[in-house]
Amino acid sequence: MLLLENVKKSYIEPNGQPLPILEIPRFELSDAEQMILIGRSGCGKTTLLHVISGISHADSGSVQIDGIDLRRLSEQGRDRLRAEKIGYVFQTFNLLPAFTALENVLLGMAFSGRGTDRGRAIQLLERVGLAERMSHKPKTMSVGEQQRVAVARALANRPRLLLADEPTANVDPGNQQSIIDLIRQTCNEEKIALMMVTHSLEVAGQFDRVERLDEINQLSKVTS
Numbered sequence: 001m002l003l004l005e006n007v008k009k010s011y012i013e014p015n016g017q018p019l020p021i022l023e024i025p026r027f028e029l030s031d032a033e034q035m036i037l038i039g040r041s042g043c044g045k046t047t048l049l050h051v052i053s054g055i056s057h058a059d060s061g062s063v064q065i066d067g068i069d070l071r072r073l074s075e076q077g078r079d080r081l082r083a084e085k086i087g088y089v090f091q092t093f094n095l096l097p098a099f100t101a102l103e104n105v106l107l108g109m110a111f112s113g114r115g116t117d118r119g120r121a122i123q124l125l126e127r128v129g130l131a132e133r134m135s136h137k138p139k140t141m142s143v144g145e146q147q148r149v150a151v152a153r154a155l156a157n158r159p160r161l162l163l164a165d166e167p168t169a170n171v172d173p174g175n176q177q178s179i180i181d182l183i184r185q186t187c188n189e190e191k192i193a194l195m196m197v198t199h200s201l202e203v204a205g206q207f208d209r210v211e212r213l214d215e216i217n218q219l220s221k222v223t224s
């Protein structure tokens with residue numbers, strides 16, 4: 001469902017020099033496959049998730065989702081593909097501050113163009129332990145609670161691929177496990193492929209496929 005071939009990505013440093021981050025010859029994720037991506041801080045994990053989701057562009061190479069090459073799509077087409085096929089739990093949550101937890105999840109559904117399902121939104125928020133917090137706005141919620149809203153929102157659209165950037169970084173161990181269980185169970189039931197970044201060995205240890213970005217990324221092999 002996901003195929004990367006010869007993907008390269010650099011940033012431009014303030015002095016104008018390119019800062020190469022990714023050089024990935026080939027990477028595949030099958031339908032409904034669940035995997036963990038690990039790697040040292042700053043090695044490019046978030047950058048890779050951004051490139052896969054089309055939030056930022058690879059400098060060269062191809063990223064294919066369900067056989068669709070992101071390069072062949074317009075900006076609008078990429079937005080539509082992301083809305084229809086990808087759920088994304090951002091490291092920084094990206095919740096809309098003017099809206100309640102429930103509205104944030106419903107708005108995520110509305111953007112997909114498939115209509116909203118209030119029952120599912122409520123059920124997901126209940127399952128991340130926020131039954132009592134649905135009408136709270138982000139600024140009145142703890143960081144961990146906001147993170148859980150972000151997880152519910154990312155799953156709401158029944159995506160084909162869930163990209164989760166450290167979705168349990170700010171929650172206590174009890175909530176950590178319930179979020180992992182919710183993500184995995186929903187992905188299993190709805191045949192959603194999962195790529196999750198974590199620094200937690202406890203979380204990584206629960207998955208059959210754990211990839212080190214340093215191993216996939218030619219650049220790290222050369223420079224390390």
Ligand SMILES: Nc1ncnc2c1ncn2[C@@H]1O[C@H](COP(=O)(O)OP(=O)(O)OP(=O)(O)O)[C@@H](O)[C@H]1O
Nearest residue numbers: 011012013021039040041042043044045046047048
């Ligand atoms: N917009 C940007 N412009 C320039 N450099 C950037 C930009 N975004 C990220 N970087 C740099 O690219 C490198 C990779 O960043 P990235 O956020 O992908 O790492 P990461 O592996 O997700 O790190 P962490 O585990 O700390 O979240 C870092 O050195 C970072 O400083």
